[in-house]
Amino acid sequence: MGEFTQRARAATEALREVFPATPLQRNEHLSARYGAEIWLKREDLTPVRSYKLRGAFTAMRKARAADPGQAHFVCASAGNHAQGMAYACRHFGVRGTIFMPVTTPQQKIDKTRMFGGNSVEIRLVGDYFDRTLAAAQDFCGKATARFLSPFDDDDVIEGQASVAVEILDQLPEPPDLVVVPVGGGGLSAGVTGVFAEIAPMTDFRFAEPLGGASLAAAVAAGEPVTLKRVNSFVDGAAVARIGARPFARLKAIRAAQVLAAPEDRICITMLDMLNVEGIVLEPAGALSVDVLPDLADVIRGRRIVCVTSGGNFDFERLPEVKERAQRYAGLKKYFILRMPQRPGALREFLAMLGPDDDIARFEYLKKSARNFGSVLIGIETKSADSFAALIRKMDEAAFSYRDITDDDALAEFLV
Known part of the structure; x- marks a missing residue:
């Protein structure tokens, strides 16, 4: 046992004063989906719902x-x-x-x-x-x-390393691959430190939010760098600059080991874990599960551990999470239409909607001095393919429209 692992094990034993080891649970839903043996290290179940x-x-x-x-x-x-x-x-x-x-x-x-x-x-x-x-x-x-x-x-890194000590104690043999979420780098530095000494054959992937990819930037530069902009949605991992001490332990990792999770896709993962498994994860806590589709070919037939790092989710944010998930999945779009100001124009547009299309937002600004009025419309549907049919019909009818779903500036202002 190496020196770092000895300190990490001492930290693990001391932690038993305040809480037992968090569960390491095999997840049948994810295992079946990816053809792998997938285990979740449930850090969302500590007394404060995070590691x-x-x-x-x-x-x-x-x-x-x-x-x-x-x-x-x-x-x-x-x-x-x-x-x-x-x-x-x-x-x-x-x-x-x-x-x-x-x-x-x-x-x-x-x-x-x-x-x-x-x-x-x-x-x-x-x-x-x-x-x-x-x-x-x-x-x-x-x-x-x-x-x-x-x-x-x-010392913080040493404490986070207790996660790795528990994983190795809870499995009969080391996993093939561990997926760890990354923010400031303390957790990943601690976990990799223990595995390097005890189970060096275990591979790693590091998941960070696309709008806060400070580890990827540091790996590319060879040193910590400060991101110019950070998307704060994944608040538990939205860090503009990875820590110097953690990166000193992580600098040997390869760029291919670092995966970026789009913020809106994380919302799909959060809803999937909530609705299918009854597991409440905050955005940062869902990172390790969210990147599994990017690893589908790598993990098939292997034993994988995903660290679900936290479950401090404010359910007042649930509507936002659902909105983001629908937009990423292509099930919800926003358009600005130029509607002719003549009788029957709106009826013509409504006739273009399919049986599964539902209007979720509608604002019509009529100006008497113009021949056209602007309409902000949000549409939800059950299949992303429905929008292809709607857009084709609008084009055939020569409707003037603009899809603003992916226009962040307009969407934040109008939606």
Whole structure:
């Protein structure tokens, strides 16, 4: 057993003070779909519904062992890391100051406060995370407190490595391939570190959101780089720059091992897991399952472990998830039509719709000074092929229209 694995196993044993090993479950639905033996490492079933508790607890435990007087910890987080640290603060009876963006949903603030109780203070600072992080670090410089990074910390990485220790303990032999979600890189750095020492023949794939592909960018550049833009939908993994310490452990991976998951496709995966399996996953928690179609030829007949990293999903977001899923699957489209201002024009258009086409949005702006009015229309259907028939009919009737489904600027403004 290597030195890193020894530390990871010690972290795993210490974690048993607060929760048992999370289940490693064979998923028959996914196994049948892909012709493989697919197991889910259910990190969505920790006390805080994500793996982040592992790193926060381990770093806090080791800091207090090194300095028993260390009784104040600080972090900046809008989600799972905040909840993990709050839970650890309450367990150790220490003070925690948690900085969160002003824009953090109230549900996440309430859950963080619930886990931390009287042990934590929540401060809302900044509209964007960069401002929140700067405020937290400035606070640490003025107070005798330790900053607890969500991923760029060796002790946090060590705590996340406990996921790998449990996987290897729960299977009779190592898996052929492990799929790990990537945000800041703490989880993937820890898990790969243990497997490199214990089961080096196990292969890896790393799943990150298409709009936050910081690992792919770092692999291409040979060092961490800051993305110019980040899509925040996959909030648990939407990181503009992978951590320096995690990347130092990951820099040998190949570009082909890093897979990008489109945000809208992730929504299809979330709904599939919810409706078929009854498993609630947040967007980041669904990453490892979402990239399985990209691995169909690689995984057939093999034993695969997907780490489902979190289940902190706010069901108020469900309509948005459904909307994104329908649009990605081609089952919902938005058009702007130029409708002739004459009797019967609307009736002609409605006659073009098929039996499974349903109007989900309709806004008609009639202007008396023009011969045409603009219509915003959203249409849902049961088969993506239905839209080909509708578009053909509109073309044949010489209707003037514009498909704005994939126009992000217009869709965000109008839909």
